[in-house]
Amino acid sequence: APTTPATRRVELPAGLALGVATSAYQIEGAVGADGRGRSIWDEFCAVPGKIDDSSSGAVAADHYRRWEADLDLLTELGVASYRFSIAWPRIFPQGTGTVNPKGLDFYRRLVGRLRERGISPVATMYHWDLPQALQQRGGWENRDVAGWFGDYAETLVKALDGVDSWLTVNEPKIIVQQGYQRGWMAPGRRDEVAAGKVLHHLNLAHGRAVQAFRASGSKQARIGPCLAITPCYPFDESPESRQATRLADVTENTLYLEPLLKGSYPALTGALDPRAAGALRAAVRDGDLAVISEPVDFLGVNYYSPAVVDPTGEMLKRYPVSAAGWQQIHPGGLTDLLVRLHRDYGLEIVVAENGLPDTAGESPDADETRIGFLRDHLAATQAAMSQGVKVRAYHAWTLLDDFEWARGYTQRWGLVHVDFPSQRRTPKKSARWYADVIRTRSLELG
Numbered sequence: 001a002p003t004t005p006a007t008r009r010v011e012l013p014a015g016l017a018l019g020v021a022t023s024a025y026q027i028e029g030a031v032g033a034d035g036r037g038r039s040i041w042d043e044f045c046a047v048p049g050k051i052d053d054s055s056s057g058a059v060a061a062d063h064y065r066r067w068e069a070d071l072d073l074l075t076e077l078g079v080a081s082y083r084f085s086i087a088w089p090r091i092f093p094q095g096t097g098t099v100n101p102k103g104l105d106f107y108r109r110l111v112g113r114l115r116e117r118g119i120s121p122v123a124t125m126y127h128w129d130l131p132q133a134l135q136q137r138g139g140w141e142n143r144d145v146a147g148w149f150g151d152y153a154e155t156l157v158k159a160l161d162g163v164d165s166w167l168t169v170n171e172p173k174i175i176v177q178q179g180y181q182r183g184w185m186a187p188g189r190r191d192e193v194a195a196g197k198v199l200h201h202l203n204l205a206h207g208r209a210v211q212a213f214r215a216s217g218s219k220q221a222r223i224g225p226c227l228a229i230t231p232c233y234p235f236d237e238s239p240e241s242r243q244a245t246r247l248a249d250v251t252e253n254t255l256y257l258e259p260l261l262k263g264s265y266p267a268l269t270g271a272l273d274p275r276a277a278g279a280l281r282a283a284v285r286d287g288d289l290a291v292i293s294e295p296v297d298f299l300g301v302n303y304y305s306p307a308v309v310d311p312t313g314e315m316l317k318r319y320p321v322s323a324a325g326w327q328q329i330h331p332g333g334l335t336d337l338l339v340r341l342h343r344d345y346g347l348e349i350v351v352a353e354n355g356l357p358d359t360a361g362e363s364p365d366a367d368e369t370r371i372g373f374l375r376d377h378l379a380a381t382q383a384a385m386s387q388g389v390k391v392r393a394y395h396a397w398t399l400l401d402d403f404e405w406a407r408g409y410t411q412r413w414g415l416v417h418v419d420f421p422s423q424r425r426t427p428k429k430s431a432r433w434y435a436d437v438i439r440t441r442s443l444e445l446g
C-alpha cells in the first residue's frame with residue numbers, strides 16, 4: 001500500500017507580514033504619460049545590443065493604466081504588504097525643480113487605495129530610473145546628486161504620508177557593479193573611477209534621504225536601506241579559499257552595510273579595483289560618514305543567491321541553478337544572512353525581494369519550481385526568526401511578469417502571468433499557493 005511521505009508543517013510567526021514587490025520601470029509602461037521625464041533606462045534600452053530582445057519598459061505590464069485591476073490581484077492574494085517604487089522622472093521630470101503634480105497624484109491614489117484595502121504601502125524611492133536630465137549633469141558621479149535625492153525624498157515623504165515603510169535606494173551594489181563596472185545596466189559605463197565615486201554618492205544620497213525623512217517629523221512611518229546581500233561561502237577549506245571569500249564579502253556586502261550601519265568603510269584593498277578604491281577614498285569628505293550612518297529603523301534585504309568563492313576569487317556553482325542563469329538556489333543562505341545581520345547590526349529586517357523566474361517549458365499553470373522556492377525560503381525565514389531574528393516582512397519578487405532589465409521579457413518572474421500583447425493577467429499556480437499560505441499562515445514541507 002502506498003505510504004504517505006512524512007511532511008513537516010511550519011507555522012509562520014504572527015509578526016511576519018507577507019507581501020509582494022514590484023518596481024516602477026519594470027511594470028508601469030506609459031513612459032510619456034502625464035508629463036513623465038525620460039530616465040536613464042529609456043536611453044539605455046535605445047542602445048542597440050543592450051537588451052536581449054531589443055525591448056524596453058515603454059509599455060511593460062501597462063500598470064500605470066491598469067493599476068486598479070492590479071490592486072484586485074493583491075487583494076486576491078491577500079497580501080498584508082505591497083512594495084512598489086516611485087519613478088523619480090514622474091515626480092521631477094527634470095530631476096529637480098518643479099514638481100509634476102500628475103505624477104505625484106498617481107502615487108497618492110495608489111497609496112490611498114492600498115490603505116483602503118488594508119494593505120501596508122512599502123515605497124522604494126529609487127529603483128534605478130534616474131531622470132536623464134540628471135544623467136546629463138553627471139548623474140551618480142556628481143556629488144550634487146546627494147542633494148538632488150534629498151530634495152526628491154523630502155517631496156515624497158511630505159506628499160505621501162500614507163506610506164508605512166520607506167526604502168531609500170534599491171541595491172546600490174548592483175548600480176555600482178552593473179551600471180559602472182560591467183556596463184550591463186544603465187547608464188552602461190565601464191569605468192572604475194566612476195564606480196568608486198558612485199558608490200560613495202549612493203551611500204550619501206541614502207543618508208540625505210533619511211535626514212529628510214526625520215526632518216519631516218513623520219511619527220508612524222519608518223525608513224531603511226535596501227541592500228542586495230550575497231552570503232559568500234568558501235569553495236573548500238584552504239586558507240586561499242577562505243581569504244578570497246573574505247574579500248568577496250567586502251565587495252558584496254560590507255562595502256554597503258558598514259558605512260550605513262557602523263559609520264565607516266571596511267578595508268578596500270583586494271575588494272575593489274585600486275582605481276575604484278582611490279576614487280572612493282578621494283570622494284569622502286569630513287562629515288559624510290555621519291550623514292551616511294544616520295540611524296535607520298530597519299534593514300531592507302534582497303536575497304536571490306549565494307556566492308561560492310574559489311581560491312582565486314572565481315565564483316563557482318555548487319547549488320541548483322535557476323532559469324535566471326546567474327542564480328543558485330540555496331534557501332539556507334537566507335537563514336545564514338538573516339542570523340548574521342541580526343548578530344552584527346541588531347536591526348529589524350524587511351525581506352524586500354526574493355524569487356526566481358519560470359523554467360523554460362514550464363506551464364504558467366504549474367510553476368512548481370516557484371512554489372518550492374518560495375516555500376523553502378519562507379521556511380528559511382521562519383528558521384531565522386526561531387533563532388531570535390526580527391523579520392518584519394517578506395516580499396516575494398514579483399507580482400507580475402515584467403521587464404527584466406537587460407534580459408527584457410525573456411524571463412518571467414511573476415506570480416501572475418502577463419500576456420503582453422493583450423495585457424491579460426492570469427494568476428499562476430504559485431499565486432494560488434501563496435494565497436493559501438497567506439490565509440493559513442503555514443507551510444507544508446515535503
Ligand code: GBH
Nearest residue numbers: 023170171174178184228302304326353404
Ligand atoms: C533584483 O536584483 C532587482 O532589484 C529586481 O529589479 C530584479 O527584477 C530582480 O533582481 C531579478 O533579477 O543576467 O548575468 O547579467 C538582483 C540582482 C542584478 C542579479 C543583475 C542579476 C544580472 C546578472 N541582480 N544580475 S546577468
